[in-house]
Amino acid sequence: MGLLERRIFGPTQRSSHAMVVEELGRSIVTGRLAEGSILPGDQELMERFDVSRTVLREAMKTLSAKRLIEAKARVGTRVCSKDTWNMLDADVIDWRLRDGIDSEFVTQLADMRQAIEPAMAALAARHASSEEMVALYAIAARFDDANHTRESIARVDLEFHLAIARMSRNPFMRSASSLIEAALAVSFQISSPALSREGIARCAADHLKIAHAIASRDEGKARAAMIHVIDEGVVRTLAALS
Numbered sequence: 001m002g003l004l005e006r007r008i009f010g011p012t013q014r015s016s017h018a019m020v021v022e023e024l025g026r027s028i029v030t031g032r033l034a035e036g037s038i039l040p041g042d043q044e045l046m047e048r049f050d051v052s053r054t055v056l057r058e059a060m061k062t063l064s065a066k067r068l069i070e071a072k073a074r075v076g077t078r079v080c081s082k083d084t085w086n087m088l089d090a091d092v093i094d095w096r097l098r099d100g101i102d103s104e105f106v107t108q109l110a111d112m113r114q115a116i117e118p119a120m121a122a123l124a125a126r127h128a129s130s131e132e133m134v135a136l137y138a139i140a141a142r143f144d145d146a147n148h149t150r151e152s153i154a155r156v157d158l159e160f161h162l163a164i165a166r167m168s169r170n171p172f173m174r175s176a177s178s179l180i181e182a183a184l185a186v187s188f189q190i191s192s193p194a195l196s197r198e199g200i201a202r203c204a205a206d207h208l209k210i211a212h213a214i215a216s217r218d219e220g221k222a223r224a225a226m227i228h229v230i231d232e233g234v235v236r237t238l239a240a241l242s
Contacts, residue, residue, distance in 0.1 A: 003090045003097075003181040004158055004188070016051045020059035021091070023049070028068045028079050029095040039069065039077040066092055090178040101186055103241055109186070110234040112179050114227065117161070121210060121226040122219035124167035132167050133215045139163060140211040143204035150192040153200065154184045160207055164214070164226075187233055191240035199236075206232060 014022065027033040046056055060077065063069045067084045071077045085092060096105065139160045143153065158181060165174045193199035206229050213221035
C-alpha cells in the first residue's frame with residue numbers, strides 16, 4: 001500500500017516487525033524520542049513490544065536504513081540528527097504527515113517538487129514514446145469528471161504524475177515519487193480540487209496543458225505547465241491552512 005492509499009484508508013494490519021518500526025520511527029520523527037537520545041536496551045524493547053530478539057533486530061535494521069538510528073559500540077542505539085534522516089522515504093514522510101500539516105511542511109514539499117518535477121516533465125517531452133503520450137492523454141481525460149471525490153481525483157493525479165516520472169527515463173527522478181504522493185495526500189486531506197466543480201475543471205485543464213506540451217515535444221512549455229500546477233496546489237493548500 002502506497003503513501004496516498006494509507007492516507008485514504010488508514011494503516012493496514014501490521015506484522016510485529018512493521019509495528020515496531022512504526023512505533024519507534026514515528027516517535028523519532030515526531031520528536032517524542034529526541035535527536036541524540038539513546039534508545040532503551042534490547043530486553044526492555046522486546047518486553048515493551050512483545051517481540052522476539054530476531055524481530056527487534058530486523059526492525060532496528062529497517063530504522064537504520066532510513067537513517068533514523070545508529071548503533072554505537074559501548075554506547076547503545078542513538079537517535080540520529082534530523083539532518084541525516086532519509087526524508088524521501090515514504091514511511092518517514094507518512095509519519096511526518098500524521099504528526100500534523102503546517103505551512104512550513106507544505107512549502108518545503110513544494111520546493112522539492114519544483115526542483116524535480118518541471119525537469120521531469122521536460123525530459124518526458126524529450127523521451128516519451130507515442131504510446132506513452134496516448135496513455136498520458138487518457139489519464140488526463142479522466143480528470144474531467146464532475147463526480148470526482150477527494151479520493152478519486154487524488155488517485156488520477158498520482159497516476160498522471162507517476163506516468164510522467166516513468167516517461168522521463170530518469171531512475172533518480174522516479175525514486176522521488178514519494179514526494180508527489182505526499183503532496184497529493186496533503187491535497188486529499190486539506191484542499192482537494194474535488195471540493196468544487198470549478199476546481200475539478202481547472203485541475204483538468206491544467207493537467208491537459210502538461211500533456212499537450214509533452215506531446216508537442218516542447219520542453220519549455222512542459223516545464224512551465226508543471227510549475228503552474230504545483231504553484232496552484234500550494235496556493236490552494238496554504239489558503240485552506242490559513
